[in-house]
Amino acid sequence: MVKQKILEVKNSDVTGTVNDFLKNLLKSGKISALLVSQSVPSRKVVFPVLISDPDKLDAKVFAPLLPASTSKIVSKITKFQPSDKPLGVVLHPCQIRALIELVKLNQANLNNIIIIGVDCLGTFSLNTYADFPEKKNPIDFILDDFKSNSDKSEQFLRSACVVCNQPVPINADIIIGLFGMDINKEILIEAVSDSGIKILEDLKLDTFKDVKKREKYIEDLIGNRTKKLAAFIKDKTGNIDIESLTSFFDKCVNCHNCMNVCPICYCRECLFDSSVFDAEANKYVKKSESKGLFKLPNDSLLFHLGRMNHMILSCVKCGLCEQGCPMNIALMDVFIPAAENAQKEFKYQPGKNRDEKVPMVVYREDEYVEVGEK
């Protein structure tokens, strides 16, 4: 069975070509419903919808926008009961990685889930996308930019996407590939898993030949992004002390939006939303008396550090926390270096391998040896 096939692009309509392919999948009954981004009525932004009627499909697979964590949506759909019918989910690479983490944490179930991953050209923030300053719409803008091999769109990308060195989906069943392709003519459709192969096997499509070109493109892209990531981490690694961190989170209004939009934060109720920290009036007064004053609402740094402590080893660096922050705190400046360093320490790459356990449950004799033991 040939695993890599080609969708022929008609009239340079990349989006339309992919939509025909997706409609086909729905019509054939190989998938019963599809989770994919589609325009909302205002047509200003796209949001994920769960489509079962092929006639209603008008997906925007290449829209440079991640309005919400799609992995968390898959978790919501499958957590209590896996789907009886095959369900296709079109996901950005970072969201597939997050979904794998959620599966490891027993928060999602991949039974009957077909993951369709898309080569990611990067995404704009929700506001940039909605009020896009250029003449073209954001989708055409980024696709044209890609076709002409220019980097005009980089100025609009979210900071997480600028330094993302994992733009190619891993652990998908099917990949929709753009990298290394002449997308005026063709798009790659690749079956990665057994269920992916089953879906593609009787589609009459040409076999993809120019594998080397794609591989080279991806290698260069990842190499380039890895350098950018290293430079970013170097640039953002500063003083790690209470004062610096407190001033970094100065603007935090304790809305906990970063936690709500994070694909990894899976607690049913965050400890910081609970009554555990509530105290009587005289405790507040006493606390004030001990230092003369204290800031309210309190515990915002404790919240961020607590959240980081819980999710950082599974952080897929999707940047949704930063996008969700109403005060525009550049959370990626802290979370990307923290994630890279912490994950390196445990030799762990979130979302890479479904069978690998999260570091929390793995004991290695040589991790964090005590001072003097090394």
Add this chain to the structure above:
Amino acid sequence: MVKKTNNIGAVAVVGGGIAGVQSALDLADMGFKVYLLEKSPTIGGVMAQLDKTFPTNDCSMCILSPKLVDCSRHPNIELLTMTEISKIEGKPGNFTVKATQKPRYIDIEKCTSCGDCASVCPIKLPNEFEFGLSIRKAAYKPFPQAIPNAYVIDKEGDGKHRGCVECGKCVKECKAGAINHDEKPKNIKLSVGAIIIATGSTPFDPIIKPEFGYKKYPNVLTSIEFERVLSASGPFEGKIIRPSDKKPPKKIAWIHCVGSRDKQVGNEYCSAMCCMYTAKEAVIAKEHDSNIEPTVFYIDIRSFGKDFDKYIDRAKEEHGLHYVRSRISEIVEDPKTKDLIIRYEDDKDQLKEDRFNLVVLSVGLCITQARRNEIAEKLGFNVNDFGFVETNPRDPIVIKPGIFVAGSFVEPQAIPESVMQASAAAANAAALLKDARGTLVKEKKYPAERDVTQEKPRIGVFICHCGINIGGILNIDEIVKYTKNLDDVVYADANLYTCSEDTQKKIAEVIKKHNLNRLVVAACTPRTHEPLFKNSLREAGLNPHLFEMANIREQCSWVHSDKPGLATDKAKKLIEMTVAKTRLLQPICESQIPVTQKALVIGGGIAGMTSALSLANQGYEIALVEKEPFLGGYLKKISFTVDGIDVKKTLEETVEKVEKNPLIKVFTSSVLNSLNGYVGSYEAEIKTAKGIEKFNHGVTLVAIGAEEYTPNSYYYGKDLRVSTQSELEKKLSDLLPGQIHDGEVFVMIQCVESRDEKRPYCSRICCMQALKNALKIKEINPYAEVFILYRDLMTYGFLEKYYKQAREKGVMFLQYDADNKPVVHNNHSLIVKVFDPMLSQNLELPADHIILSTGLNPGNSTEHISKMLKVPVNSDGFFLEAHVKLRPVDFSTRGVFFAGNCHMPKFINESIYQAQAAAARAATILAQPSLSAEPNTAFVDEDLCSGCRLCISICPYKAIESVDEVKNGKKITHAKVNEALCMGCGTCVSACPSGAMQQKGFKDKQILAMIASVGGSE
């Protein structure tokens, strides 16, 4: 109910080392009164002096100390230190033990261990606990964790230095009034039903080997002295320095077999643990100081225990231990530098000379003549050729009826063997005295608990001076004043010693008078005294968990003695935090887990049968499940043993005993179909030929054995002249004299497909299998030729004598290296080619027979049982014990035990005592009608739990399971804690991100209140 019996429900355990301590704890838990007699002022033995333990590198004292504390707290154990046994009279079930107790001159009951006596004592003596590497006072405590936790006055001195001169300074200084210089020796008479001797053996004193220069050259130490050098609490505080100039040594040499395997000093046995502790000492030294270059001079590396080979490999590969196979005959000192020069032959037969900054002599254990006189001869025990007490391999821990033995008094051995024998001895004593169980133990009655849940907190705080320990540094008056002003504190006062007997009475009175409902003691560590205070609460009618301690000694006055003002402030804050938590404390009801007093034993080999018999003899009902049609297991394959046990007869007798025992129900041709439940109440489904049988029981024992490995090399299976050791054994057992020809050549190859990458463990028994068969061949025809091609000959302990016998009978031993294995050529005739490093040349041996020693593999049902019982196996597939040193027959899951080859390959006698040990451990549970659950268990807030299962994966006791529940029409998955299995370690609580997992007594709310009380957070 009073039982009618002539037996006495008490046992004397002689010797307070790890073996004696284990025996005492097991028996006490089974409901027997125990007298633990110890010659020195503290229990703990040699293990207390070790730095780390192999192969896990656990801190020795850290794992031992909780057991010592358990001993001192156990209501059924009476500690008699400074006591020596002098005579045994009477008969099994009713002995009189006579002993003499030397005066301690300090009353244990009154002594608070504050150390004021030692600080004023003017007499200095070499500290024997540190082997004279440091000094102590005549008034002293042997080591900080000593039990009893009390000082002692040494009036005798050590021969060279005089002891106490009765200057009286300590009497004046002791505020507890604990010192009595006029105390006289006491004669003690104990009535007991059984006796366990666990007096240990002595490290060999190399002074009688002058060629090593011990005590002559300052930089030659024994290995046990080096343990103290390594110890962070030792004379050099864990810094590796050498005695002569207190400088860090770079090159350190260890010399194996000093005083062991040595005809000259009369110790012709192997001490069994030195190879491993040497590797451990070198590894730890290297970890302390990476500049150290360790060299080990050895004869064989006897890494025959579980995971030992892996440890040696790591020592070589990761820590750079340089091993040289060479017997050292002399050490010479360079008088200028005090360095030591060792001449040796290297593996290329070259004479070499090397200079070392420090030399460590790896000394073995021996029974000195003095010790032999002290115990064995005084008590009339038989001794063997090596001067150790004699026992029968079929009954390895019985000296004579009613008198049992455990630990290195019977044979030099490492800690796990001692612990197993100790439990086995307890099982034997318990079987003998089964009718008298529970007759001599008193159950304490407490008043009914007052319900305080609806009351406003009324907290009392007791603040301790601890003599001058706390009061000498901190301003106690100021602290009392501060504490009185804290919210909900209705009483606060200071005491000289809060732990003293009279203060306990005062606590009860104050609770009544002030109607207190919660209590705080600000004093020392909760580790030693918390149970005492909790008991005082119970006696005053309060739930014991309405109590907290603030440690203002270790955490304040001791560490900040130079800053009394700040230390006082810190103490105030610590008390304030503790009060904040105490305010939120709620009573904890210690739930009771009912115990079905029956056991399931899986596996009908010698281990399983021995366990079943031991438990049945203690009065418990057993179901014994064996998958084969007949009982016997691996023993059925053994035809003869080297020590002359009649295997067939032993087997027949044991099977008969099992089958005739009315308490044992045997299920042959049966397998365990399923096992549900937990400690105390299991339900097993046994699949028999006739159908499914159900069996309810309280504990489960696993003894499913191992299997001989079938080799794939050396023409095995392709040429009939190539066989395994057990195939040869079977042939030899049928041969008659004359059926082996003169000059017939047998070549045995050891470690075949063993101790390599695929099977990286030593099977322990194969060297002896080879020797046994070699000796048998020589017995049939002395003119037959036997070659044994070996890597390291694992004849540990007394087995060494068979190695010697074989050499004397002309068996040829050729050593080969792992990377240069023997090769067999088969060109009609068989030729074994092997490189002999001693001769530095290739040898060709034409062979009539080639015999392969292949070792054992885990039994093929191991994986199945491991999954069904949720118990772990190690990387080689053998069952993994809860702790390799101190819990060698327990799984970490409460209520499940194991014995025999499924743990690791071992000899028959070892399987027997391990099986008895497993029975003893099982009986500590079965002896109780119900078990107290750990009070501080974890519990789940089901509405908060996301069902992520992190807690389940990391729980070391397999106490948490995932539960599906339908709530409001939706399926919810959440964690659930089994209170019977939870040990209250709190690991799950720290792993749970949402706070759904909480621990009683350590709830988030309580901890956060502590932090908030001192203005914590931003």
